[in-house]
Amino acid sequence: MGFSLNSITQKIIFLSLIATTLVQSQETIKSARILDLVIRDYTFESYKTNFKTGKLHSINLPANLSGIKVDTVRFRCGSLHRYGARIKEFQLSVGLKILPCDKRVMIVRQNLGSNWSSLYYDNYELSGYQLVSPVLGLLAYNLGETNNASVSTNSTSSSSSSSSIRSDEKRPIIIDFSTTKSVGATSSSPSKIPLCARFGDGDGKVTLSNQVGPGLCATTGDGHFGLVVEYSPVMPPLRGEDRKEVSRWRIVVGGAMGAAVGAVLIGLLMVAVFVKTKKKKERREELVRRAYEEEALQVSMVGHVRALTASCTRTLPTIEHFEYRPPPS
Structure with missing residues (x-):
């Protein structure tokens, strides 16, 4: 019939991958890593040979992934390094590197919206902080030197298809959150300036940094990013x-x-x-002491002894003078 065994094998693998992706997407996704893989598979499922290089394409996701917006664009590795690019909220600076990148690279931009951003809050250590923006993702996949859709899709099953984006600290990647809608602002901390959060690659850690401008964050690599504010949780009613x-x-x-x-x-x-x-008591004793001190006593010698003697206070007798008259005879 003209079909080679290699071609049939590739088609079987391709259909199996699509079936696996559909089953995964229908299950409850509780891992940020699994969500990335599901989005990746749907992106490569939509990949076509007529995707124009440098043109942004929107990816249609199933209903159970509602709220997530995915866009993808294909670049030549050399052109992206020399000129940089603007992909929605991400400004890729000149001189960035894609490792590995054989000839072409596919950049995937994610906006998890209000429905799926909480997945990162649950999977990462963010106690004491609250998300106030949707989580934005920037991922890269190496396309190699072929444009064949089936080969590209099959290549995504291996970890080697994933690429990392690296830029210089002097010319970082800028993420603009000013056009995104708030997903978790609270009235308890409206005046606090949000911090930039970079979610680690599956290690459960979050790196916080200050904004480089109003609603602007800077990074030197790919990953997932958001804005968080510090807050004190409200105690539940008793x-x-x-x-x-x-x-x-x-x-x-x-x-x-x-x-x-x-x-x-x-x-x-x-x-x-x-x-x-x-x-x-002290006042009474003082009065008695003063009474003894204020009484004046004379000192006289009685033999060889000095003794206190009181002055005479008796009234001295006086002789009354009157004319003597003899009694009548």
């Missing part, structure tokens, strides 16, 4: 049992604090009474 438990604790703590305050007041009162009594 249930009936919790309220009763809190009321008991309030009564116990309030009683203990009241007893402590009462003991302190009684102690202060006793100290005040003691101080007042002591002052009265």
